Amino acid sequence: MIQRLSDMNLPRFPLLSEQEIMELLREAQNGDADAREYLINCNLKLIFNLIQRFAHRGYELEDLFQIGTIGLIKAIDKFDFSYGVKFSTYAVPMIIGEIRRFLRDDHPIKVPRSYKEMVYKINRSREKLSLEFKRDPTIKEVATDIGVASEDVIIALEAVQTPTSIHDTLYQDDSDPIYVLDQLPLEKDPNPGWFEKIALKEVLDKLLDREKHVLMLRFFEDKTQSEIAKSMNLSQVQISRIERAALHHLRQILDEGSFDE
Numbered sequence: 001m002i003q004r005l006s007d008m009n010l011p012r013f014p015l016l017s018e019q020e021i022m023e024l025l026r027e028a029q030n031g032d033a034d035a036r037e038y039l040i041n042c043n044l045k046l047i048f049n050l051i052q053r054f055a056h057r058g059y060e061l062e063d064l065f066q067i068g069t070i071g072l073i074k075a076i077d078k079f080d081f082s083y084g085v086k087f088s089t090y091a092v093p094m095i096i097g098e099i100r101r102f103l104r105d106d107h108p109i110k111v112p113r114s115y116k117e118m119v120y121k122i123n124r125s126r127e128k129l130s131l132e133f134k135r136d137p138t139i140k141e142v143a144t145d146i147g148v149a150s151e152d153v154i155i156a157l158e159a160v161q162t163p164t165s166i167h168d169t170l171y172q173d174d175s176d177p178i179y180v181l182d183q184l185p186l187e188k189d190p191n192p193g194w195f196e197k198i199a200l201k202e203v204l205d206k207l208l209d210r211e212k213h214v215l216m217l218r219f220f221e222d223k224t225q226s227e228i229a230k231s232m233n234l235s236q237v238q239i240s241r242i243e244r245a246a247l248h249h250l251r252q253i254l255d256e257g258s259f260d261e
Contacts, residue, residue: 013038013041013042013044014042015042015045016042018086018087021039021087022081022087024036024038024039025039025076025079025081025087026081028076028077029076029077029079031131033128033131033132036073036076036131039076040069040072040073040076043072043091044069046072046088046091046092046095047065047068047069047071047072047095048065050068050092050095050096050099051064051065051068051099054099054103057103059103063113063116064099064102066116066120067098067099067102068095068098068099070098070123071091071094071095071096071097071098071099072091072094072095073127074094074098075087075090075091075094075095076091078094079091112159115155115156115159118146118148118152118153118156119156119157119159121146122142122146122153122156122157125137125142125145125146126142128145129141129142129145139153139154204216206249206253207246207249207250208246208249210242211242211245211246211249212246213232214228214232214239214242214243214246215243215246215247215250217231218243225239225240225243
């Protein structure tokens with residue numbers, strides 16, 4: 001267990017006066033990568049002191065230290081001089097907030113430490129190269145910078161991706177949002193002949209007119225959801241939901257045996 005900053009084998013940097021910090025902040029925000037890096041290194045002790053309060057959360061302090069460093073970098077990049085506050089006053093909640101977000105959103109799937117370490121290097125490289133190139137770096141450029149293959153960068157980034165929920169929004173405009181669920185194919189029916197075996201006319205007549213119309217276009221005229229949406233002046237996601245509701249109602253009717261009434 002790491003108990004002292006020296007245990008992390010980090011280089012020692014001097015404590016800066018508030019005036020020195022402000023000068024370095026201005027230089028860093030004007031694109032001076034050296035000033036930015038120096039500011040980070042001179043505030044490592046601040047990060048280390050803050051992560052102590054999270055020491056018994058089941059995470060290694062090295063991991064929390066890396067997350068805290070991300071918070072420090074954000075504080076450097078976003079510091080607003082008009083606030084009239086000390087940098088530490090601004091940086092402390094940014095660092096703590098970054099750690100708390102990590103603890104809250106940590107992956108339910110265990111990610112190997114080697115991937116976490118590589119992602120940390122990737123993020124640092126992206127920050128550095130973005131300042132240098134004045135644009136987002138490519139995967140290849142990041143890989144070259146940290147000395148690994150492009151494939152390794154991709155694998156590491158994929159490993160730490162948060163699992164997607166079927167209720168996540170894929171697209172949102174002025175109409176209804178399109179969720180991941182709306183783009184999933186319908187489950188295969190365990191009895192694929194059920195649709196042909198029922199008395200179609202009687203069952204379909206029990207549906208709402210709009211549901212019946214959508215099913216007739218989908219399964220008898222072989223129209224896509226997009227084509228139906230255009231013809232009915234609706235969005236594709238609305239057609240998807242109407243289709244799902246119609247099939248659900250059909251199953252209810254069949255289960256209840258009420259189509260002969």
